[in-house]
Amino acid sequence: MKDNIYNYSRSSFEKYFLSIGSPKFRATQLFEALYKQRIRDFSEMTNFKKEFRVILDQNFKFGDLITRREQISADGTQKYLFALEDGILIETVLMSHSYGYSVCITTQAGCNMGCLFCASGETKKKRNLTTAEMVLQVLKIDNILKEEGKRVSHVVIMGIGEPFDNYENVIEFIRIINDDKGLEIGSRHITLSTCGIVPKIYEFSALELQVNLAISLHFPTDELRSKYMKINRKYGLEELFKALHYYYEKTNRRITFEYILLAGINDSLDDAKRLVGLVKGMNAYVNLIPYNETGIFKRSDEKTRRDFFDYLMKNGVNTTMRKEQGHDIDAACGQLRLKEMRCVKD
Ligand code: SAH
Numbered sequence: 228m229k230d231n232i233y234n235y236s237r238s239s240f241e242k243y244f245l246s247i248g249s250p251k252f253r254a255t256q257l258f259e260a261l262y263k264q265r266i267r268d269f270s271e272m273t274n275f276k277k278e279f280r281v282i283l284d285q286n287f288k289f290g291d292l293i294t295r296r297e298q299i300s301a302d303g304t305q306k307y308l309f310a311l312e313d314g315i316l317i318e319t320v321l322m323s324h325s326y327g328y329s330v331c332i333t334t335q336a337g338c339n340m341g342c343l344f345c346a347s348g349e350t351k352k353k354r355n356l357t358t359a360e361m362v363l364q365v366l367k368i369d370n371i372l373k374e375e376g377k378r379v380s381h382v383v384i385m386g387i388g389e390p391f392d393n394y395e396n397v398i399e400f401i402r403i404i405n406d407d408k409g410l411e412i413g414s415r416h417i418t419l420s421t422c423g424i425v426p427k428i429y430e431f432s433a434l435e436l437q438v439n440l441a442i443s444l445h446f447p448t449d450e451l452r453s454k455y456m457k458i459n460r461k462y463g464l465e466e467l468f469k470a471l472h473y474y475y476e477k478t479n480r481r482i483t484f485e486y487i488l489l490a491g492i493n494d495s496l497d498d499a500k501r502l503v504g505l506v507k508g509m510n511a512y513v514n515l516i517p518y519n520e521t522g523i524f525k526r527s528d529e530k531t532r533r534d535f536f537d538y539l540m541k542n543g544v545n546t547t548m549r550k551e552q553g554h555d556i557d558a559a560c561g562q563l564r565l566k567e568m569r570c571v572k573d
Contacts, residue, residue, distance in 0.1 A: 232261065232287040233359035233366070236402035237409065249279070257283075258408040265370065292317075292363045307368070311336070311360055315353060318386065319364040321372075327380030327416075330368050332361055334397055335388025340422050341457040342443075344489060346521040347387040355393040361400040365410060382412055384419040385441070391427035401436055414438045420485065425462040428470040432477040440474065441483040441514070442467070446493050447501035455492075468505065481510045487518045488527035488535060499538040506544055513539055513546040 235243065240254035256274055260266045269284040292309035295316065299305050305321040320331040337350040369379045382404055384390045390397045401417060404410040418439040421427070431440065446452035452459040459467075471482055484506060488494045506513065515536055518526035527535070532548065539546040 229286060229288040231290045231357065231359035232283075233290065233362040233403070234357055234399070236399050237406055238402070239399065247282070253279070255408055258406065262366075262403075262406075262409045262411075265366075290359055290363065292360070292367055294367070309364065309367070311356075317356070317360075317364075319368065320386070321368050321379075324381075328372060328377060329381035329383055329416075330365055330379050331383045331386045332364050332400075333386035333388055334361065334384060334390045334393050338388050339392065340389045342422060342445075343455045344445075344487065344518065344522060344524050350387075352388070352392075355396055356388070358396045358399040358403070361396065362403050362410075365404055365412075369410065379410070379412065381416040382418075384417070389422055389424065390419050391421045391424040391431075394427055394430070398434065398436075401438060405436060405438070418483070422456060422458045423462055423467045424458065425466050425470045428467075428474055432470075432474040437478065437480065439483065440480065441485055442471065444484040444502075444505075445487050445489075447498050447505055451493060464505065471509070475510060479510075481512055483512045483514055485514050485516055487516045488532050489518055490525040490527045490531070492524070494527040494531050494535055496534065496538055499535050500542075503539060503542045503544055507542070511545065513544055515539075515546060515548045517549065 237254045237258050240257060241251045244253045245251060253275070257272075260272045260274070266272055267289045269280045269287075272280055272283070275283070290312060292311065294307060295310050296308040297305065303323045307319045307321070309317050309319060311317060315336045317333040317336060319333060322329050322331070333356065335355050336353040338345075338347045339352040365379055365382060372378055384397065384401075397419070401419070402409075404412045405414050405417060414437040417436075418441055419431075420441040420443060422443045428440075443456075444452075446455060446459075449459060449463050452464060462470075474480075475482065486493075486502065502513070515532065517532065518524060520526055536546055536548050
């Protein structure tokens with residue numbers, strides 16, 4: 228069976244080409260054809276000899292995502308509903324910022340993490356997305372932007388799914404979009420968000436890629452976090468923070484903590500105090516998120532959010548309050564979470 232050509236990073240192609248007796252540099256040529264020239268037909272890859280094009284054609288296909296729906300919100304946020312080859316529907320969101328265009332990627336069809344406040348958890352994981360299915364989300368949108376002389380400048384891996392539960396495919400995806408012969412999205416413009424699968428944080432620390440890490444913390448005590456986020460029953464706060472300190476030692480990179488403010492649950496000043504206790508002294512950045520009301524929970528009112536924010540700032544914690552995008556197209560968490568991540572600005 229033919230494999231999808233967008234499943235392979237350049238180094239994976241190099242290994243493959245060496246194994247079939249072709250020189251390594253073909254990988255770079257192929258990448259340029261795929262990602263610079265955007266060729267989607269092997270017969271058009273005229274920089275390769277015919278015999279080589281035939282080999283590629285026998286072994287690989289391009290695949291595609293079929294656009295089922297497109298919604299545009301008043302603030303310019305665009306949501307795409309794509310069908311995968313087996314008919315599964317996924318969502319990808321394009322957000323426009325003063326600093327560029329960012330795309331929010333889905334990594335799994337459904338999610339098994341079961342966070343109570345998150346609507347994606349209501350759909351059990353059907354399967355992991357392949358690397359190609361993630362690459363195609365970026366490519367499709369970049370092709371649309373290209374027609375207007377624009378490009379995708381940032382990628383946030385924060386759509387439906389837990390990226391660390393689909394680790395290999397997600398890392399290969401990051402390699403492809405980051406490659407300067409690929410989509411050339413700078414590593415500092417790529418952010419991966421996880422609910423905290425600890426062994427993968429260690430693995431991620433050893434990676435040569437300098438991408439941003441965001442942790443969906445949301446609750447400042449084990450009692451609360453375990454109640455609302457199943458993952459905390461497996462990897463509690465102590466273990467999580469031990470891994471994060473290790474990550475920081477290894478990479479020297481700032482860590483973003485996401486914290487949804489849920490009315491009456493995690494939004495008191497005592498909670499803020501506990502949060503300060505957890506992140507103080509770390510090179511941390513807290514992103515306060517107004518909850519998108521998808522289930523039984525309510526978002527904290529504005530004054531509570533403001534007070535929480537002020538408390539963190541007064542106590543020396545670098546904090547931002549996330550502004551929402553795409554509210555009017557219902558394109559936020561659950562169906563799709565729309566993020567304004569300051570940390571991906573630089
Ligand atoms: N599984 C990963 C990435 C997907 S979730 C993770 O947990 O980080 C992306 C972010 O959206 C997480 O921080 C998640 O907790 C948050 N989120 C989920 N439901 C939300 C909602 N209704 N409103 C606001 N943020 C939500």
